[in-house]
Amino acid sequence: MLVDFKRPSSNIKYLSSLSSESWLEQALSNPIEILIDHAHCERKAAGVAIQLMFRYPSEPDLAEVLSPIAREELEHFEKILVLLKDLGHSLKALKPPPYGAELAKCVRKEEPYRMLDSFLIAGLIEARSHERLSLLALNSEHKSFKLLYVSLLESEARHFGIYWKLAQTKFSKNETNKRLEELSNIESEILSQTFALPRIHS
Numbered sequence: 001m002l003v004d005f006k007r008p009s010s011n012i013k014y015l016s017s018l019s020s021e022s023w024l025e026q027a028l029s030n031p032i033e034i035l036i037d038h039a040h041c042e043r044k045a046a047g048v049a050i051q052l053m054f055r056y057p058s059e060p061d062l063a064e065v066l067s068p069i070a071r072e073e074l075e076h077f078e079k080i081l082v083l084l085k086d087l088g089h090s091l092k093a094l095k096p097p098p099y100g101a102e103l104a105k106c107v108r109k110e111e112p113y114r115m116l117d118s119f120l121i122a123g124l125i126e127a128r129s130h131e132r133l134s135l136l137a138l139n140s141e142h143k144s145f146k147l148l149y150v151s152l153l154e155s156e157a158r159h160f161g162i163y164w165k166l167a168q169t170k171f172s173k174n175e176t177n178k179r180l181e182e183l184s185n186i187e188s189e190i191l192s193q194t195f196a197l198p199r200i201h202s
Protein backbone atom coordinates (compact mmCIF):
# COMPACT_ATOMS: atom_id res chain seq x y z
CA MET A 1 0.00 0.00 0.00
CA LEU A 2 1.24 3.48 -0.81
CA VAL A 3 1.41 5.68 2.25
CA ASP A 4 0.42 8.98 0.62
CA PHE A 5 -1.62 7.87 -2.35
CA LYS A 6 -2.90 10.97 -4.16
CA ARG A 7 -5.64 11.04 -6.77
CA PRO A 8 -6.28 13.98 -9.10
CA SER A 9 -9.25 16.11 -8.03
CA SER A 10 -10.92 15.68 -11.42
CA ASN A 11 -10.80 13.11 -14.20
CA ILE A 12 -12.32 12.77 -17.64
CA LYS A 13 -15.83 11.62 -16.74
CA TYR A 14 -16.12 9.20 -19.66
CA LEU A 15 -13.80 6.59 -18.12
CA SER A 16 -15.88 3.83 -16.50
CA SER A 17 -13.36 3.10 -13.75
CA LEU A 18 -10.41 4.66 -11.97
CA SER A 19 -6.98 3.07 -12.09
CA SER A 20 -6.09 0.89 -9.14
CA GLU A 21 -3.60 1.70 -6.44
CA SER A 22 -1.76 -1.52 -7.30
CA TRP A 23 -1.23 -0.29 -10.87
CA LEU A 24 0.28 2.93 -9.54
CA GLU A 25 2.42 1.11 -7.01
CA GLN A 26 3.88 -1.12 -9.71
CA ALA A 27 4.42 1.86 -12.05
CA LEU A 28 6.22 3.89 -9.38
CA SER A 29 8.46 0.93 -8.56
CA ASN A 30 9.53 0.60 -12.21
CA PRO A 31 9.96 4.21 -13.41
CA ILE A 32 12.38 3.51 -16.29
CA GLU A 33 10.32 0.67 -17.75
CA ILE A 34 7.22 2.88 -17.51
CA LEU A 35 9.10 5.73 -19.18
CA ILE A 36 10.19 3.49 -22.06
CA ASP A 37 6.66 2.13 -22.44
CA HIS A 38 5.33 5.68 -22.32
CA ALA A 39 7.66 6.62 -25.19
CA HIS A 40 6.13 3.78 -27.21
CA CYS A 41 2.62 5.04 -26.33
CA GLU A 42 3.46 8.50 -27.67
CA ARG A 43 4.91 7.01 -30.86
CA LYS A 44 1.78 4.89 -31.32
CA ALA A 45 -0.53 7.86 -30.64
CA ALA A 46 1.21 9.79 -33.43
CA GLY A 47 0.78 6.72 -35.65
CA VAL A 48 -2.96 6.52 -34.94
CA ALA A 49 -3.50 10.17 -35.93
CA ILE A 50 -1.50 9.70 -39.14
CA GLN A 51 -3.25 6.43 -39.96
CA LEU A 52 -6.67 8.12 -39.69
CA MET A 53 -5.49 10.92 -42.01
CA PHE A 54 -4.44 8.30 -44.56
CA ARG A 55 -7.63 6.29 -44.19
CA TYR A 56 -9.96 9.27 -44.67
CA PRO A 57 -8.08 11.69 -46.96
CA SER A 58 -11.26 13.37 -48.24
CA GLU A 59 -13.02 13.76 -44.91
CA PRO A 60 -13.60 17.50 -44.36
CA ASP A 61 -11.62 19.15 -41.57
CA LEU A 62 -10.00 15.91 -40.42
CA ALA A 63 -6.37 16.49 -41.40
CA GLU A 64 -6.47 19.97 -39.83
CA VAL A 65 -7.01 18.52 -36.39
CA LEU A 66 -5.15 15.23 -36.70
CA SER A 67 -1.91 16.58 -38.12
CA PRO A 68 -1.23 18.79 -35.06
CA ILE A 69 -1.99 15.82 -32.77
CA ALA A 70 0.54 13.66 -34.64
CA ARG A 71 3.15 16.40 -34.40
CA GLU A 72 2.50 16.98 -30.71
CA GLU A 73 2.71 13.25 -29.90
CA LEU A 74 6.08 13.07 -31.65
CA GLU A 75 7.25 16.06 -29.59
CA HIS A 76 6.22 14.14 -26.47
CA PHE A 77 8.08 11.10 -27.78
CA GLU A 78 11.23 13.14 -28.31
CA LYS A 79 10.94 14.74 -24.86
CA ILE A 80 10.89 11.28 -23.27
CA LEU A 81 13.88 10.18 -25.35
CA VAL A 82 15.84 13.16 -23.98
CA LEU A 83 14.96 12.29 -20.38
CA LEU A 84 15.82 8.63 -20.95
CA LYS A 85 19.20 9.64 -22.33
CA ASP A 86 19.82 12.03 -19.40
CA LEU A 87 19.13 9.13 -17.05
CA GLY A 88 21.56 6.85 -18.92
CA HIS A 89 18.92 4.76 -20.70
CA SER A 90 17.59 4.43 -24.24
CA LEU A 91 14.56 3.19 -26.10
CA LYS A 92 14.16 -0.56 -26.45
CA ALA A 93 11.43 -2.95 -27.51
CA LEU A 94 9.03 -3.97 -24.74
CA LYS A 95 6.34 -6.63 -24.74
CA PRO A 96 3.13 -4.63 -25.13
CA PRO A 97 0.12 -5.22 -22.89
CA PRO A 98 -3.02 -6.56 -24.64
CA TYR A 99 -4.80 -3.18 -24.18
CA GLY A 100 -4.35 -1.68 -27.68
CA ALA A 101 -4.93 -4.91 -29.59
CA GLU A 102 -8.04 -5.77 -27.54
CA LEU A 103 -9.50 -2.31 -28.11
CA ALA A 104 -8.71 -2.52 -31.84
CA LYS A 105 -10.81 -5.70 -32.02
CA CYS A 106 -13.85 -3.61 -31.01
CA VAL A 107 -13.65 -1.43 -34.11
CA ARG A 108 -16.55 -2.43 -36.38
CA LYS A 109 -15.51 -3.31 -39.94
CA GLU A 110 -18.16 -1.43 -41.89
CA GLU A 111 -18.27 2.33 -42.38
CA PRO A 112 -19.30 4.73 -41.03
CA TYR A 113 -19.15 2.75 -37.76
CA ARG A 114 -15.48 2.01 -38.30
CA MET A 115 -14.79 5.73 -38.23
CA LEU A 116 -16.91 6.35 -35.12
CA ASP A 117 -15.28 3.50 -33.20
CA SER A 118 -11.80 4.61 -34.27
CA PHE A 119 -12.37 8.15 -32.98
CA LEU A 120 -13.89 6.96 -29.71
CA ILE A 121 -11.20 4.37 -29.00
CA ALA A 122 -8.42 6.86 -29.80
CA GLY A 123 -10.16 9.27 -27.41
CA LEU A 124 -10.53 6.68 -24.64
CA ILE A 125 -6.82 5.83 -24.85
CA GLU A 126 -6.03 9.55 -24.52
CA ALA A 127 -8.40 9.81 -21.54
CA ARG A 128 -6.79 6.84 -19.79
CA SER A 129 -3.32 8.23 -20.50
CA HIS A 130 -4.40 11.53 -18.97
CA GLU A 131 -5.69 9.80 -15.85
CA ARG A 132 -2.56 7.70 -15.40
CA LEU A 133 -0.11 10.51 -16.15
CA SER A 134 -1.98 12.59 -13.54
CA LEU A 135 -1.45 9.81 -11.00
CA LEU A 136 2.23 9.57 -11.90
CA ALA A 137 2.63 13.36 -11.75
CA LEU A 138 1.06 13.52 -8.29
CA ASN A 139 2.82 10.51 -6.81
CA SER A 140 6.29 10.34 -8.41
CA GLU A 141 9.02 11.36 -6.02
CA HIS A 142 11.73 11.91 -8.61
CA LYS A 143 11.54 15.55 -9.73
CA SER A 144 12.40 14.98 -13.41
CA PHE A 145 9.63 12.36 -13.75
CA LYS A 146 7.13 14.60 -11.99
CA LEU A 147 7.98 17.54 -14.26
CA LEU A 148 7.71 15.40 -17.38
CA TYR A 149 4.30 14.00 -16.46
CA VAL A 150 2.95 17.42 -15.44
CA SER A 151 4.10 18.81 -18.80
CA LEU A 152 2.32 16.06 -20.79
CA LEU A 153 -0.96 15.33 -19.09
CA GLU A 154 -2.91 18.41 -20.17
CA SER A 155 -2.29 17.60 -23.86
CA GLU A 156 -3.76 14.12 -23.44
CA ALA A 157 -6.98 15.57 -22.00
CA ARG A 158 -7.12 17.99 -24.92
CA HIS A 159 -6.56 15.14 -27.40
CA PHE A 160 -9.46 13.26 -25.84
CA GLY A 161 -11.58 16.37 -26.41
CA ILE A 162 -10.55 16.57 -30.07
CA TYR A 163 -11.47 12.93 -30.80
CA TRP A 164 -14.72 13.33 -28.85
CA LYS A 165 -15.60 16.45 -30.83
CA LEU A 166 -14.77 14.72 -34.13
CA ALA A 167 -17.15 11.90 -33.21
CA GLN A 168 -19.89 14.32 -32.20
CA THR A 169 -19.48 16.45 -35.33
CA LYS A 170 -19.85 13.50 -37.69
CA PHE A 171 -22.37 11.31 -35.80
CA SER A 172 -25.54 11.92 -33.78
CA LYS A 173 -25.18 12.71 -30.10
CA ASN A 174 -27.23 9.67 -29.16
CA GLU A 175 -25.19 7.27 -31.23
CA THR A 176 -21.90 8.75 -30.01
CA ASN A 177 -22.85 8.63 -26.33
CA LYS A 178 -24.23 5.11 -26.54
CA ARG A 179 -21.15 3.73 -28.29
CA LEU A 180 -18.75 5.58 -26.01
CA GLU A 181 -20.43 4.05 -22.98
CA GLU A 182 -20.09 0.55 -24.47
CA LEU A 183 -16.45 1.06 -25.40
CA SER A 184 -15.63 2.68 -22.09
CA ASN A 185 -16.99 -0.36 -20.23
CA ILE A 186 -14.90 -2.65 -22.43
CA GLU A 187 -11.80 -0.48 -21.84
CA SER A 188 -12.20 -0.82 -18.07
CA GLU A 189 -12.82 -4.55 -18.40
CA ILE A 190 -9.56 -4.97 -20.39
CA LEU A 191 -7.61 -3.13 -17.68
CA SER A 192 -9.18 -5.24 -14.94
CA GLN A 193 -7.51 -8.33 -16.45
CA THR A 194 -4.08 -8.26 -14.92
CA PHE A 195 -1.03 -8.01 -17.16
CA ALA A 196 2.00 -8.82 -15.06
CA LEU A 197 4.48 -6.30 -16.48
CA PRO A 198 4.57 -2.59 -15.60
CA ARG A 199 3.06 -0.63 -18.47
CA ILE A 200 1.15 2.64 -18.93
CA HIS A 201 -1.86 0.60 -20.04
CA SER A 202 -1.41 -2.61 -18.04
Ligand SMILES: [Fe+2]
Pocket residue numbers: 042045072073076152155156
Ligand atom coordinates in the same frame (compact mmCIF):
# COMPACT_ATOMS: atom_id res chain seq x y z
FE1 LIG B 1 1.13 12.49 -25.91
Ligand SMILES: [Fe+2]
Pocket residue numbers: 045073126155156159
Ligand atom coordinates in the same frame (compact mmCIF):
# COMPACT_ATOMS: atom_id res chain seq x y z
FE1 LIG C 1 -2.23 12.31 -26.82
